[in-house]
Amino acid sequence: MDKGYVDINSSEFAKKLIAAVDRRIEKKMEGFRPANWCTGKVAVAGSGASISVYINNSLTATTIRNPRGLSLALNNLVFIWNPNSKVDNMSFIDHKL
Helix, strand or coil, X not given: CCCCCCCCCCHHHHHHHHHHHHHHHHHHHCCCCCXXXXXXXXXXXXXXXXXXXXXXXXXXXXXXXXXCCCCXXXXXXXXXXXXXXCCCCCCXXXXXX
């Protein structure tokens, strides 16, 4: 084959193309942090602005926002969104499980 031409049907070309695509994906993924979630078990029943829950079977209750005003009973399981990928003041109860 003449110099300057690439055989796009060769396995070498396929490997180089896959490696280039992988590098681009990895570069984009470094800055991508998807919204994370976890489960919680209600520690104190209520429907207030915040509810105490045991997150992922923890023995320590954590206060989480309840923006939907869900009426939750003791030991209800709830779905908790963590928008910044950690349990903090941004976390909130989305719905009962």
